[in-house]
Amino acid sequence: MFVLNNFMMALAQLLDFLLTAYLWIVIGRAVISWVNADPSNPVVRFLYEVTEPLLSRIRKWLPVTMGGIDFSPMILILMIMFLQSFLVPTLKQMARAMG
Numbered sequence: 728m729f730v731l732n733n734f735m736m737a738l739a740q741l742l743d744f745l746l747t748a749y750l751w752i753v754i755g756r757a758v759i760s761w762v763n764a765d766p767s768n769p770v771v772r773f774l775y776e777v778t779e780p781l782l783s784r785i786r787k788w789l790p791v792t793m794g795g796i797d798f799s800p801m802i803l804i805l806m807i808m809f810l811q812s813f814l815v816p817t818l819k820q821m822a823r824a825m826g
Contacts, residue, residue, distance in 0.1 A: 756777075
């Protein structure tokens with residue numbers, strides 16, 4: 728049983744790390760959108776390619792423009808924070824309950 732326990736703890740920690748990394752990528756994308764960054768820059772392209780699939784889905788749910796401000800990065804950040812505060816601790820508690 729300890730193997731499954733360790734696997735669940737490792738999975739929770741990995742998920743927490745990936746969510747934190749993606750959070751910073753979304754923040755970087757938001758900051759880049761405030762300045763007129765060169766779209767041919769590899770870093771800018773990476774930020775757009777990694778974040779656009781989720782941001783475009785969120786934009787479908789939101790009105791097209793709310794005063795000219797794109798709130799989709801903020802909503803995605805809130806979703807990431809929810810997953811970090813709900814899913815990660817839940818996985819860790821399940822792992823502790825097994826051990």
